Amino acid sequence: MSISIFDILKVGIGPSSSHTMGPMNAARQFALDLEEQGLLGKVDRVACQLYGSLAATGKGHCTDRALMLGLEGEQPHRVDPDRVEATLARISADGCLNILGKHPAKFDQALDLLFHHDQLLPLHTNGMRFSALDAKGETLLVEEFYSIGGGFVMDQHGNSPATADRQAADMPFVFENAEELLQMAADNGLKLPELILANETADCSEEQVRGRLLEIWSVMDACIERGLQSEGILPGILKVPRRAAKLYRELVAGGPDDSDFMDWVDVWALAVNEENAAGGKVVTAPTNGAAGIVPAVLKYYLKFMPQACDDGIVDFLLTAGGIGILYKKNASISGAEMGCQGEVGVACSMAAAGLASALGASNEQIENAAEIGMEHNLGLTCDPIAGLVQIPCIERNAMGSIKAINAARMALRGDGKHMVSLDQVIATMHQTGLDMSTRYKETSKGGLAVNVPEC
């Protein structure tokens, strides 16, 4: 499988890439399949069943809302967060969906949207089964999909219909692991971001890729700004108060002081993840739950590094995206498969590598930064209280951001030589994730989720 950095860094809405964006993509794909097979006009009722982690934490992660929006044809990168409530209120009041905005079909949420907490579908813990029935109650189409992390979707045959996968031949440098990536870069005299750029320009111009990356950054930055200005209580039964706006006001009132850099990084990460928890527009990096780390560290680069410039932003995102691809290929970026090491841990590794790259690190130092960023997140569990992507998720992004900066700084102080390779730490993360009890993999059946009362 050949993956683009734009599969890793995608615009979408909160609160979860695996439990919100992926299900929305899957539901839309089911609707498109109905249309393609000429069945859309015959549909009288649609139904959806959720399995595994999607059933366990789907309510808190807004999976139910995402499914209805997806069946109506919405896509994570296009949906307007300000119109979502009105759409959902209409579906609820009418007991009816408008499939792809073209065809009405009955949809009674109590009967047609079922959560099977104790059942799994065969290929992955995040399973969904969609059904369409005609007016006589006969089945027109049944399809199963899986949300496999970061908004990626896989169908019942193991294919990924809703991603931008390319043919390996499209890209000049097809690497499967970090060792191959480093070797190809050395053989061709390229810095890592140059090699990733060469791959991304296989079917478009360098100017277009740079433009897309700067646009990705502007969406991240806008998310930070919205988070810094938004007050109040986050959605859900925990009634968690937003903190970023108050902290931001205190920092601004204190005037410029570089010794406050940790507070600034904290507030940027908190701002993004509060926006994500509120269902706002974010960029997966590599997931929604971990969406604050890359923006907070990139903002740190821009505010605190005197040499910061647009070229640095581009190098940062190319490198971070390239590291994310390594995790996607060799392990997983799904909290339901790997625990939080697959989300916050991967984001920390990506951001560490991105920052090192923007600061002019050698390829070996970049690989070292990425490795340090993951090594000290190994074993990190996923245990969101009440199934909401809020506690520990929001604060955890602030911690992951600081760790990423430290990892980049340690790597830059070295010469790139180190004992544990990035490939070894990715393999370790993968094995640790497979060994981890499902209680700690986005089910809210262990850890903080059971030791902290919900209200």
Ligand code: SF4
């Ligand atoms: S604990 Fe980590 S993996 Fe789990 S929902 Fe929160 S951010 Fe995602």
